[in-house]
Amino acid sequence: MRVYKILAVLSVFILAAALSGCGSSPSAQNPASAATAATTVTAVATKAETTAAMTAAPMSSDEIEKEVFDPAFDLYPCFYGQGVVLTTGSDIGNDYYLVDDDRFTTYEALIKKLKSIFSDDIVNKLIATDGFKDVDGKLYAEEGDCGSDIYFSSVTYSISSQTDTQIVYDAACKYVKDEAYDEYAYDANPPESALRTEHIMYTRELINGSWVFTNFELPW
Numbered sequence: 001m002r003v004y005k006i007l008a009v010l011s012v013f014i015l016a017a018a019l020s021g022c023g024s025s026p027s028a029q030n031p032a033s034a035a036t037a038a039t040t041v042t043a044v045a046t047k048a049e050t051t052a053a054m055t056a057a058p059m060s061s062d063e064i065e066k067e068v069f070d071p072a073f074d075l076y077p078c079f080y081g082q083g084v085v086l087t088t089g090s091d092i093g094n095d096y097y098l099v100d101d102d103r104f105t106t107y108e109a110l111i112k113k114l115k116s117i118f119s120d121d122i123v124n125k126l127i128a129t130d131g132f133k134d135v136d137g138k139l140y141a142e143e144g145d146c147g148s149d150i151y152f153s154s155v156t157y158s159i160s161s162q163t164d165t166q167i168v169y170d171a172a173c174k175y176v177k178d179e180a181y182d183e184y185a186y187d188a189n190p191p192e193s194a195l196r197t198e199h200i201m202y203t204r205e206l207i208n209g210s211w212v213f214t215n216f217e218l219p220w
Contacts, residue, residue: 058159064169065157073218079129087100097143099140105139107132107133107139115212118212119207119212119214149175150181151176152174153195155173155174157169172198173200174196175195176194180194
């Protein structure tokens with residue numbers, strides 16, 4: 001009789017241990033709990049990626065100049081007689097010459113390139129200068145030189161503000177002071193004491209899927 005009691009007690013302990021083991025088994029976890037845990041991990045990872053993107057190092061002045069301003073400065077002056085490769089001996093009158101430029105060979109290509117950089121308002125303003133003409137399907141440009149600011153020395157770029165649809169750039173332009181011009185006009189690195197600083201704010205906006213300048217001017 002005593003043996004039966006011992007066996008009964010042992011059976012109870014064995015059953016309790018078995019039930020406890022089943023409850024802690026990974027394979028017996030609640031599927032809903034597992035899904036919640038996975039979602040939490042994903043959310044934490046996404047937040048980490050977003051935080052990393054927001055705290056990424058800002059673009060340097062050289063990077064802004066190369067990626068944002070160089071394409072604009074490469075094209076904008078063309079409408080004022082600067083930087084266009086022309087074919088000599090192809091004058092059609094009024095100092096218009098056939099364009100021999102790899103960047104654009106037709107009027108349509110020119111306008112397409114303009115619209116990839118500037119807003120429609122700026123494009124229309126440039127077209128109104130009559131710097132280019134389409135004659136029998138060929139592109140002609142007016143020869144000339146709009147000149148430049150002889151006091152201009154250098155420019156440094158930074159981002160002033162930024163949203164999902166607008167970026168404002170601060171161009172800190174340095175010019176040689178009037179009283180220092182004679183001494184430092186042709187100096188590549190004039191001292192700070194000989195310079196004055198002016199800030200030009202440029203705005204780019206996301207319009208129809210493209211980042212374009214909505215205001216623009218040459219700093220020199």
